[in-house]
Amino acid sequence: MPQAQETIVALLHGPDQPGLVSRVSSWIFLRGSNIHHADQHKDAEANIFFQRVEWSPSGELEKEAADFKNFVHDELGMEVSVALSRERPKVGLFVSKIDHCFHDTILRFRAGEFAGQLACIISNHNNLEADANYYGIPFHHIPVNAENKSEAENTQLKILREAGVECIVMARYMQVLSDRFLAEAGCPVINIHHSFLPAFTGGKPYHQAHQRGVKLIGATAHYATAVLDEGPIIHQDVTRINHRNSVADLIRKGRDLEKSVFAQAIRLHLDNRILVYNNKTVVFD
Numbered sequence: 001m002p003q004a005q006e007t008i009v010a011l012l013h014g015p016d017q018p019g020l021v022s023r024v025s026s027w028i029f030l031r032g033s034n035i036h037h038a039d040q041h042k043d044a045e046a047n048i049f050f051q052r053v054e055w056s057p058s059g060e061l062e063k064e065a066a067d068f069k070n071f072v073h074d075e076l077g078m079e080v081s082v083a084l085s086r087e088r089p090k091v092g093l094f095v096s097k098i099d100h101c102f103h104d105t106i107l108r109f110r111a112g113e114f115a116g117q118l119a120c121i122i123s124n125h126n127n128l129e130a131d132a133n134y135y136g137i138p139f140h141h142i143p144v145n146a147e148n149k150s151e152a153e154n155t156q157l158k159i160l161r162e163a164g165v166e167c168i169v170m171a172r173y174m175q176v177l178s179d180r181f182l183a184e185a186g187c188p189v190i191n192i193h194h195s196f197l198p199a200f201t202g203g204k205p206y207h208q209a210h211q212r213g214v215k216l217i218g219a220t221a222h223y224a225t226a227v228l229d230e231g232p233i234i235h236q237d238v239t240r241i242n243h244r245n246s247v248a249d250l251i252r253k254g255r256d257l258e259k260s261v262f263a264q265a266i267r268l269h270l271d272n273r274i275l276v277y278n279n280k281t282v283v284f285d
Contacts (some may be wrong), residue, residue, distance in 0.1 A: 005056045006056065006057075006061055006084065006085050006086050007036060007054050007055060007056050007057075007084075007085040008054065008055055008056075008057055008061065008064060008065045008068065008082060008083075008084060008085070009052070009053075009054045009082070009083045009084075009085065009271075009272045010051075010052070010053050010054075010065075010068060010069075010072070010080055010081070010082045010083075011050075011051070011052050011080065011081050011082075011272060011274075011275050012024075012050070012051050012053075012072050012076075012078050012079065012080040012081075013048055013049060013050045013051070013078060013079055013275055013277060013282075014048065014049060014076065014077060014078030014079055015047060015048065015049070015077070015078075016042055016047050016048060016049040017049070017076075020040075020049055020051070020076065021038075021040060021051070023075075023076065024038075024051065024053060024072075024076075025038065025053075027068065027071055028053070028055050028068075031057070031058050031059065031064065032058035033055050033056060033057045033058045033059075033064065034055055034056050034058075035053060035054070035055045036054045036055055036056060037052070037053070037054045038051070038052070038053045038054070039051070039052050039053075039284045040052075041282055041284075043277075046278070048277065049078075050275050050277070050282045052272070052273060052275075052284040054085075061084055061086075062084070065082045065084060066082075068080070068082060069082050081272075083272045085115075087115075088115060088116050088117050089115075089116045089117070089166040089167055089270060090116065090117050090118075090119035090163060090164045090165050090166055090167075091109075091114075091116045091117065091118050091119060091165065091166070091167045091168070091169055091266075091270075092119055092120050092121075092122060092159075092160050092163060092165040092167070092168045092169070093105060093106070093118060093120070093121045093122070093137075093168075093169050093171055094121075094122050094123070094168060094169070094170045094171065094173035094175075095121065095122075095123050095128060095170075095171045095172060095173055096123060096124055096125055096172060096173050096174040096175070097125050097127045097128070097174075098172040098174075099127075099128055099131070100172075100255045100258065100259055101171035101172050101192055101258055101259055101262050102128060102131070102171045102172070103131070104259040104262070104263065105118075105169065105171050105262065105263065105266065106118065106135050106137065108263055108266075110135070113263070113267065114266055114267055114270050115267075115270040115271055116167065116266075116270045118137055119138075119163040119164065119165055120137065120138045120139075120140060120159060120160075120163045120165065121137050121138065121139045121140065122140045122142060122156055122159060122160075123139070123140070123141055123142070123173075124141075124142060124143055124144040124152075124173075124174075124175055125141070125143075126141040129141060138163070140155075140156075140159050142155050142156055142159075144175050149178065150178075150180075153177075153178060153180070153181045156181070157181065157184055157185060160185060160187075165187065166187050167187055167188050167189075167190070167269065167270070168185060168187060168188070168189040168190070169189075169190045169262070169266055170189065170190065170191040170192065170224065171192065171262065172192060172194075172258070173191075176228055177189065177224060179226040182224065182225070182226060188223055188269065189223060189224040190221060190222070190223060190224070190234065190262075190265055190266060190269060191221070191222055191223075191224045191229075191231070192219065192220070192221050192258050192261065192262040192265075193205070193219070193220045193221075193222065193229050194206065194219055194254050194258055195208075195209065195217070195218060195219070195220065196216065196217065196218025196219070196220060196236055196238055197220040197222065197229055197230075197233060197236070198229075198230070199214075199218075200212075201228065201229040201230075202228065202229065206247055206250040206251050206254055207247055209241075209250060210245075210246070210247045210250055213243070214241070215240060215241060215242065216238045216239070216240055216241065217238065217239060217241055217250055217253065217254055217257070218236055218237060218238040218239070218257065219236065219237060219254060219257040219258045219260075219261040219262075220233055220235075220236045220261065221233075221234045221235045221236070221261050221262050221264070221265030221266075222234055222265075223276065223281075225279075230279075231279070232276045232279050232280055232281045233280070233281060234264075234265040234268060234269070234274060234281055234283065235261050235264045235265045235268065235283070236261060237257050237260065237261050238257070239253050239254075239256075239257055241253065268283055268285060273285060
C-alpha cells in the first residue's frame with residue numbers, strides 16, 4: 001500500500017483584497033509544490049477573507065512551512081497558522097461520571113479516526129478509573145470542590161504540561177474551568193454541551209427542554225471560554241422529539257447526538273479545519 005504523502009496545512013485570515021487566491025496558489029505552484037485541497041470564505045460584512053489550503057511541498061517540509069508563514073504575514077498582511085500532516089497533537093480528556101462520550105471518544109482514538117494521541121485522562125471522580133486502566137491510558141483522579149479548586153487546577157495543569165498536551169476535550173466534565181486555568185493551559189479546550197446552544201445553557205438542559213415543550217433537542221460542541229457555554233461553536237446537530245417523550249427519552253436520544261457532535265468537533269480541530277474569529281468559527285469541512 002503506497003504511503004500517504006506528507007502535506008502542509010495552512011489556515012489564514014485577514015482583510016480581503018483582490019487576487020489573494022491567485023497569490024497563495026502561485027506561491028505554492030512556483031516552488032513546484034502541489035495543492036491537494038483549497039477552500040475559502042469571505043465575510044462580506046467584516047470584509048475578512050478566510051482560507052484553508054493543503055499542499056505537498058517540493059522541498060523540505062519544515063522550511064517550506066516556515067517560508068509560507070513569512071510570505072502570508074509579510075507580503076499579504078494576514079494572520080496564519082501552519083501544521084504538518086505528520087503531526088499528532090497530544091490530547092487530554094476530562095470527564096466526570098457520565099461515560100458515553102468518554103468511551104466513544106477513546107474508541108475513536110483507538111480506531112485511528114482522529115489525527116492525534118490521547119495522552120491522559122483527568123477526572124474529579126474515580127468511577128471510570130478501571131475503564132481507563134483497561135484502555136491503557138493514564139488516569140488522574142483529582143477531586144474538585146469550592147475549597148480546593150485552585151489547588152486542584154494547579155495539579156491538573158502540571159499533569160497536562162508533563163504529558164505535553166496541546167488540546168483538551170471535555171467529555172461531560174461537570175466542572176467549570178476557571179479563567180486562570182484556561183489562560184495557563186495555553187491550548188484549545190473543546191466542550192460538549194447537551195443542548196442546541198444558545199438555548200438551555202447551564203445544568204439539566206434536557207429537563208429544561210422537556211419543561212418548555214420543545215420539538216427538537218440538540219447537542220453543541222464549542223471551544224470553552226471564560227463565559228459558560230458561550231464559546232465559539234464548532235459543530236451542532238438536532239433530533240426530533242414529541243409530547244410523548246419523557247425526560248429519560250430526551251436523555252437517551254441526546255446521548256447519541258452528543259457522541260457524534262463531540263467526535264466531529266474533535267476531528268475538525270485535529271484536522272486543522274477551524275478558524276476562530278469574533279467568537280465564531282469558520283469550519284472548512
